[in-house]
Amino acid sequence: MHKQFKLKSYGMKKLLAICLIFMLCTVSMYATSLSDDQIKKQVKRVNNYTITLPKIKIEVKIVPVEIVELPDIGDRYLDLDEDSGEEGVIPADDLYAIWDNLKVNPYKIPSDSVLINDSVYLDLTGFKYPLAKHYRVTSEFGPRRYRFHHGIDLKAYKGDSILSAMDGMVRIAKRVGAYGNLVVIRHNNGLESFYGHLSKILVKQDQTVNAGDLIGLGGSTGRSTGTHLHFELRYLGQCVNPRDLFDFDSLCIKNDTILLTHKNFDYRKSALASAISSGRIWTVKNGDCLSLIAKHTRTSVKHLCYINGITTKTIIRPGRKLLY
Numbered sequence: 001m002h003k004q005f006k007l008k009s010y011g012m013k014k015l016l017a018i019c020l021i022f023m024l025c026t027v028s029m030y031a032t033s034l035s036d037d038q039i040k041k042q043v044k045r046v047n048n049y050t051i052t053l054p055k056i057k058i059e060v061k062i063v064p065v066e067i068v069e070l071p072d073i074g075d076r077y078l079d080l081d082e083d084s085g086e087e088g089v090i091p092a093d094d095l096y097a098i099w100d101n102l103k104v105n106p107y108k109i110p111s112d113s114v115l116i117n118d119s120v121y122l123d124l125t126g127f128k129y130p131l132a133k134h135y136r137v138t139s140e141f142g143p144r145r146y147r148f149h150h151g152i153d154l155k156a157y158k159g160d161s162i163l164s165a166m167d168g169m170v171r172i173a174k175r176v177g178a179y180g181n182l183v184v185i186r187h188n189n190g191l192e193s194f195y196g197h198l199s200k201i202l203v204k205q206d207q208t209v210n211a212g213d214l215i216g217l218g219g220s221t222g223r224s225t226g227t228h229l230h231f232e233l234r235y236l237g238q239c240v241n242p243r244d245l246f247d248f249d250s251l252c253i254k255n256d257t258i259l260l261t262h263k264n265f266d267y268r269k270s271a272l273a274s275a276i277s278s279g280r281i282w283t284v285k286n287g288d289c290l291s292l293i294a295k296h297t298r299t300s301v302k303h304l305c306y307i308n309g310i311t312t313k314t315i316i317r318p319g320r321k322l323l324y
Contacts (some may be wrong), residue, residue: 005066006140007038007320011040013274014063015230023160026049027177033090034117038142040206040247043256043260045195051143051166055156059267065096071312072275077150081191089244090169090170090300091169091185091186091188092186092187092188092189092190095236096186096190096236097188099170099171101171101172101205101206102181103231104176104194105234105237106171106237107236107237108237109237109238110218111238113239114235114236115261115262117294118261118262119257119259119260119261120157120190120260120319121168121257121258121259121260122189122191122235122257122260123188123189123256123257124166124189124245124253124255124256124258125256125259126166126167126211127164127165127166127246127253128164128165128166128209128211128212129163129246129248129251129307130154130162130163130165130195130231130307131154131156131160131161131163131218132160132161132162132163133160134251135155135156136154136155137152137153137154137155137309138155139152139153139156139228140152140243141239141241141242141243141267142241143307143309144266144309148267149245150232151194151230151231151232151233151239151242152230152231152241152242153229153230153231154228154231154234154248154250155228156218156227156228156229157218157227158199158217158218158219158227159199159217159218159219160229160234161214161217161218162183162195162198162214162215162216162217162218162220162229162258162318163211163213163215164185164193164209164210164211164212165185165187165191165193165211165213165231166187166188166189166193166211167187167188167209167210167211168185168186168187168188168193168208168209169186169206169209170184170185170203170205170206170207170208170215171184171185171205171207172188172205173201173203173204173207174201174205175221175222176222176302177222177223178222178223179194179196179222179223179230180196180197180198180219180220180221180222180223181196181197181198181199181200181201181216181219181221181222182194182195182196182198182213182218182222182232183195183198183201183203185209185215190235190236191231191233191234191235191240192234192235193231193232194233194234194235194246195216195227195230195231195233196222196223196229197218197219197220197221197224197227197231198216198217198218198219198228198229198230199216199217199219199220199221200216200217200219201215201216202214202215202216202217203215203216205301213298214320233245233250235260238265239290240264240265241264241267244258244264258271277283280323280324281322281323281324282296282297282318282322282323282324283319283320283321283322284316284317284318284320284321284322285318286318288316290304290305290312290316290317293322293324294324297324299324303324304322304323304324307324308321308322308323
């Protein structure tokens with residue numbers, strides 16, 4: 001009979017060992033309710049049995065856990081409406097990959113590297129005139145004396161409503177040097193619009209705005225000779241002439257889309273821009289005249305008149321700066 005119950009299988013031995021351990025645990029639990037004498041007798045009874053457990057070899061394989069870093073969305077998604085809890089995505093974030101509330105131009109991309117491809121289409125649907133009232137253009141985009149004017153100046157009076165030109169998110173809303181009180185809005189099409197010299201800013205950084213929303217009041221803060229709105233458009237940090245997109249006479253966009261190419265940045269190659277970038281500036285001294293300056297700078301009177309916006313009859317006084 002003993003041979004019939006002989007355990008030959010290793011698996012059966014393991015099962016028997018588990019059963020015996022369970023029995024011992026049960027006995028120990030039962031013994032806790034007995035008296036001291038009963039416990040001693042029970043222990044002696046249990047000790048009379050010799051239990052041989054099969055040697056079980058357990059292999060433990062430790063697999064290293066691969067740590068996967070989740071993308072940091074803290075800088076990409078902002079809580080724009082604390083009441084509703086809705087979240088908004090930073091406009092054109094895949095294009096810029098930078099959201100900086102401190103610097104006006106944190107991108108530092110050269111003009112010849114702005115367009116990786118030859119051209120890009122920008123959607124201008126919904127573009128609006130940035131003033132509640134229609135005023136004339138007082139200063140154009142381009143050369144202005146010995147500096148380059150990177151936007152268009154629109155006549156505005158102190159307290160006039162300044163409006164967002166397109167839907168977007170406010171990136172800058174503070175006082176910035178020559179701009180005075182400045183609002184910079186990034187738009188979904190990749191453009192950024194600038195509104196300078198404001199008397200009061202009515203929006204906050206990281207705030208979403210729609211086209212036509214009130215963002216500030218007209219003023220003359222910063223480097224300004226009179227109350228007006230400095231309106232500027234940039235793409236990847238490089239300025240674009242607002243007249244390439246918008247007709248400031250009819251107050252309409254020229255097309256629903258604009259094909260932005262390297263030609264939109266050719267103003268950098270103009271004679272004035274070249275003179276400014278290279279620092280070719282002549283300070284007029286006593287006794288200087290155009291012909292004498294042209295001789296010293298190895299250029300011509302015609303060239304001096306062209307890039308400085310003057311004529312041969314213009315009186316040039318000592319201390320004036322001329323580009324050459």
